[in-house]
Amino acid sequence: MKTIGITAGIKNNEVIVDRSVVDTVVKLGFLPLVFAPVSLKTVPVPGVNFDALILSDGPDITPIFYNEEPLPELRETDPHRDQFELNLIKNTHDSNLPILGIGRGMQMLNVAFNGTLFQDIYAQNSGAGVQHIQPNDLSLESHHVNVTDESELAKAVGTHPYVNSHHHQAIKTIANNFNIVATAPDGIIEAIESTDQTMLGIQWRPDKLLNDPKQEKIFTNFFEKLN
Ligand SMILES: NCCCC(=O)O
Secondary structure, three states, X not given: OOEEEEEOEEEOOEEEOOHHHHHHHHHOOOEEEEEOOOOOOOOOOOOOOOOEEEEOOOOEOOHHHHOOOOOOOOOOEOHHHHHHHHXXXXXXXXXXXXXXXEOHHHHHHHHHOOOEEEOOHHHHOOOOOOOOEOOOOOOOOOEEOEXXXXXXXXXXXXXXXXXXXXXXXXXXXXXXXXXXXXXXXXOOEEEEEXXXXXXXXXXXXXXXXXXXXXXXXXXXXXXXXXX
């Protein structure tokens, strides 16, 4: 059975991982393997422990990792988790294994390849006119995104999907080896694909929208190379 590594967070001394991500992996017929960021020196070895990686959602990313000082609007971060995930991304990509970043996971992919973030969308981007922190539950959609016609993502969700949204950070400058493949109506970056097609980042939470077959197709299309 193929195994998908899933990154987790630590809060109040407890390892936390979104049940919806674990359930999605199981539904696709893979074995979930949750990685707690317990030690900077202990990074799982791809190919031995897992066959692909999902970078899960979580807190803000510490700005030192993209060479910025913290702005007043920055929220709580976990620099140990950040460093662990940066090491894990490098090991996984060096082993040519696929990486899917969701929410914070997309932002982490961008930072890992030298892109930068808005530490707070609304403080730093006066043109941001879409609500990116929806008050509704994430099982409900809240805004549309425009997806590039030629992208792999469009094969799953089409060019104008309706998605959920819960983030106050976003990609500011895109990493060199990625293409922007989806944006919100206010221009905020909503999805990226690596030029070698081994990495996909989604800013919204498709794992919370699996009642929509298009959202499930994001996962099935991306991981079909593992079957
Ligand atoms: N929860 C998404 C990652 C952090 C943020 O942009 O709010």
